Amino acid sequence: MKTLPKIAIASIVLGFAVGAVSASPASENWENSCASCHGADGKAQTKQGKKLKVRDYTLAAVQAEMKDDEMLKAILDGYFENGKERMKGYKDEYSEQEAKDLVAFIRGLKP
Numbered sequence: 001m002k003t004l005p006k007i008a009i010a011s012i013v014l015g016f017a018v019g020a021v022s023a024s025p026a027s028e029n030w031e032n033s034c035a036s037c038h039g040a041d042g043k044a045q046t047k048q049g050k051k052l053k054v055r056d057y058t059l060a061a062v063q064a065e066m067k068d069d070e071m072l073k074a075i076l077d078g079y080f081e082n083g084k085e086r087m088k089g090y091k092d093e094y095s096e097q098e099a100k101d102l103v104a105f106i107r108g109l110k111p
Contacts, residue, residue, distance in 0.1 A: 026105035029098060033090060042109035052086065057109045068103050075099040 024032075031040065037048045042057035044050070055062045076099050078089035090099065 024098065026098070026101035029094060029102055030105055033093070034102070037087075042106065057106055058111060060110055063107065063110045066106075068107075071103045071106060072096075072099050075102055 037046060037052060037054050038044050039046050039049055044054035044056055074087060076089055076091040078085055079087040
């Protein structure tokens, strides 16, 4: 009977460990999904960023215009302008927490 609780505890610990390993840090997600347009530094000085006229996230004025809930929605559902998709959504790739971590990462791009 004593082994059953140990097995249950081990299963719970293993579940937490697997969950922690599977979630990528925001910087890695940024590099994998965002940097090609927004730039590694958030200045959008990439070929794609310039073509799409992506805004510089390091500017205080740009950051002040952005609302966290709107950024979260754009990350998860995509960003549309005049009915046209300008950025794909990542809800199938990132959890809501990972998207929130990306919002915090973007906020950290402002010096």
